[in-house]
Ligand SMILES: Nc1nc2c(c(=O)[nH]1)N[C@H]1C(S)=C(S)[C@@H](COP(=O)(O)OP(=O)(O)OC[C@H]3O[C@@H](n4cnc5c(N)ncnc54)[C@H](O)[C@@H]3O)O[C@H]1N2
């Protein structure tokens with residue numbers, strides 16, 4: 167063993183011990199903190215966690231406004247209106263959404279008003295245009311005559327066929343939220359409706375914990391980029407794509423770095439180059455016991471260990487560079503790297519985000535087929551297809567493909583991981599199992 171390799175392994179009498187999944191996760195999360203808040207433009211804050219309570223600065227809506235295209239009227243004027251005996255009112259003008267100057271509606275008068283337009287002084291209710299003749303003196307209409315035809319539709323008067331109640335079709339000032347009311351609580355994850363609310367109350371920016379920036383590097387001289395021909399003995403680099411997509415899915419900003427060849431100096435330089443834009447570095451491959459295990463060779467700050475899990479036995483974790491950026495070194499087998507991401511990298515991203523769920527949901531489900539064998543002493547994560555049940559009963563889960571960690575197609579056909587505990591070596595058909603949901 168070279169001196170570099172000696173430093174790269176957990177030290178002491180314990181160095182060959184096998185770590186449990188939770189010990190490794192706890193060790194990692196013990197070094198991870200939510201990122202420092204920053205002020206972001208609204209759309210850049212999507213999916214981020216709000217740092218402060220946000221209050222409504224001015225009432226929402228800010229003024230009484232119409233919820234219908236119609237006529238602003240006085241109640242008394244239309245109280246006795248019927249189809250046979252309509253109220254006939256003088257139309258004094260148009261009020262469009264955005265109007266600043268409002269005509270006052272006096273007795274016997276109506277103002278044509280559009281949805282969202284401010285209700286004018288004197289206007290006590292809005293009668294929808296469908297309750298009127300639209301000013302055309304030809305019975306009820308279904309739409310308003312357009313602007314070009316004049317506010318009164320030609321006659322200067324409108325016939326109203328139904329009475330209206332005070333405030334009918336008027337959305338009052340503050341009916342959504344009053345000034346000073348709590349709009350969003352600190353800790354809220356900003357989804358589309360929350361971003362809409364912030365915009366509605368006039369906020370252009372908001373203080374949130376930013377998305378962690380994850381740099382994904384794959385290692386291996388056998389790797390060829392998709393789109394290029396894979397020559398003899400070579401394969402396409404799928405891990406860097408899968409892991410970058412997984413990082414985005416977890417809420418991170420992810421940068422995929424093309425595969426780095428199995429050369430320690432090249433890998434070290436590539437990692438150091440990336441540190442400037444990384445809150446987390448994820449590598450795939452090069453962590454086992456082979457002669458070309460480059461991550462182990464290059465990253466002396468990383469502690470490499472064996473975990474009691476399958477797939478995903480070899481893992482590394484350390485902090486690199488001036489900012490002690492966390493680096494998670496995942497095994498290269500495609501299923502191993504993805505399962506490791508879900509178990510270890512996703513919680514790191516979610517912890518840095520500072521809110522929301524850290525882990526994928528874990529449910530119980532019946533496994534009608536059972537599991538023929540599972541290695542003793544290792545927690546197995548089998549790929550599965552989970553179907554929820556219609557009622558309160560547990561759903562079902564069916565294994566997809568075998569246990570081997572090169573089965574990329576089966577992984578892509580699964581939506582869950584069946585968790586078989588360390589002490590269980592077989593699952594009888596029809597037994598309940600733990601299932602980690604991946605969607
Ligand atoms: N003698 C032993 N050999 C191995 C052991 C062991 O304990 N003793 N552990 C096995 C296990 S478990 C795993 S997992 C792998 C981990 O190996 P590495 O992390 O060093 O990964 P590589 O050797 O670089 O690659 C493994 C496998 O995955 C393919 N690969 C790698 N990168 C990619 C990528 N970006 N896209 C697609 N496929 C990739 C690579 O070609 C190999 O087939 O070690 C076992 N060996």
Ligand code: MOO
Pocket residue numbers: 475476477478479480497499502571
């Ligand atoms: O642990 Mo390896 O990750 O089984 O293929």
